[in-house]
Every structure is written in structure tokens, then in C-alpha cells.
Amino acid sequence: MSALRLAGYDDPVLRRRADEVGEVTDDIRAFLRAMFSAMAQEGGVGLAAPQVRRSQRIIVVDATSVEPQTHPMALVNPVILKRWGGTSVATEGCLSLPGIEGDVRRARRIRVQATRVAGRATEPTTFDAEGWEARIIQHEVDHLDGVLFIDRLRLPHRWLAERRLAKLSTRPSPSTNAQDSVLSKVEAPSAKRELITARRALRI
Numbered sequence: 001m002s003a004l005r006l007a008g009y010d011d012p013v014l015r016r017r018a019d020e021v022g023e024v025t026d027d028i029r030a031f032l033r034a035m036f037s038a039m040a041q042e043g044g045v046g047l048a049a050p051q052v053r054r055s056q057r058i059i060v061v062d063a064t065s066v067e068p069q070t071h072p073m074a075l076v077n078p079v080i081l082k083r084w085g086g087t088s089v090a091t092e093g094c095l096s097l098p099g100i101e102g103d104v105r106r107a108r109r110i111r112v113q114a115t116r117v118a119g120r121a122t123e124p125t126t127f128d129a130e131g132w133e134a135r136i137i138q139h140e141v142d143h144l145d146g147v148l149f150i151d152r153l154r155l156p157h158r159w160l161a162e163r164r165l166a167k168l169s170t171r172p173s174p175s176t177n178a179q180d181s182v183l184s185k186v187e188a189p190s191a192k193r194e195l196i197t198a199r200r201a202l203r204i
């Protein structure tokens, strides 16, 4: 399979619910290998199929750079069965949203059901994850549901992110007068600093 190309941040594929995968075929295995390559090449810690323009419920996760005790994994049809242990906030970036970062609240621990693919082996599995691994899986499963991390930012940070993305776009800006009046009050120092900086967050 040739190298995968990232979907642009305004590609509609990022906003639709991805389809279930019926069977793990050789094509899916080849796609997973290409996803791992793309994730490594882009310096990401996770990648969902819609991010490379394929609307299927497939993700790869590699949290080893931040949690060396974990292992990279490829999951097909992942479902988060349960969230517990309270929540935590951390700064996330996204390979699909260039130059945007934001603080996202997510569950500390999750239970995941999925088909795990490792080489030729394919097995239905249920496992628990915590820390960054849990955060990355939640971010990727959001991608499968057409949800981006900016949707989970508190206002007005979400508006700031949307406005920054709109500036990159040739499409009309989604901002409204109501947003603009609030943003004019908060845009400067703190909110902006909190949201937009160079690449200090993990890109998921």
C-alpha cells in the first residue's frame, strides 16, 4: 500500500461516523501497517482511519514515548464500555488540526472492547487502559464518531480554535457576532496563550 495522506482539517470525512469493519482482511492488515508508518512519520501517538481519509472504525495507538511500559496496538471496531476513576485535563494536539492545541477533560480509566490485530493474529479482546494510553484511545474513538478535540474545549477556547481554523480555510468563517463580542474580551493574553502555542502537546 502506498503512503497514506492526511485528511485536511476541513475534510468532511473527519465529521462523519466511520463504518464498522466486517472482517479483518489482508487489505485491512496492509492498511494498518501503512497507518503505523504514517503515525511515526508525522510524529503522532495515535491515528484513526478517518484522519487518513478512510471512514472505517480502525485506530492505531503508540503511547510508548510517554508510557514506555505500554505497547503499540492496532484496534478494529473499538468500543469504550466504561469510563471511571474520575477525570483529568491535559493538553492535546491533533494531526488533523495543524497548530491547534487545547486542554481536554477525559476519563482517567477506560475499559475497551475491540478486535486487536497483531501481524496475522486477530483476537477479540477487552482490556483496561489508563493515563495517556486511555486518553489517546478516547481521542481516537472520538475521531471514529466524527468528534474532534476542539469540540470538547471549554468556551471561549473552542471559538478561538474554530476561528483559527477558519482563517486557514477558503470557506466562510463560522464565527458569529455573539462569538466575536465574547472573543474580543478574552482573545488577548491568557486564553490565546492557553490555546495556541507551538508543538508542545502530543499530536493524536
Ligand SMILES: [Zn+2]
Pocket: 093, 094, 095, 096, 139, 143, 204
Ligand atoms: Zn486527532
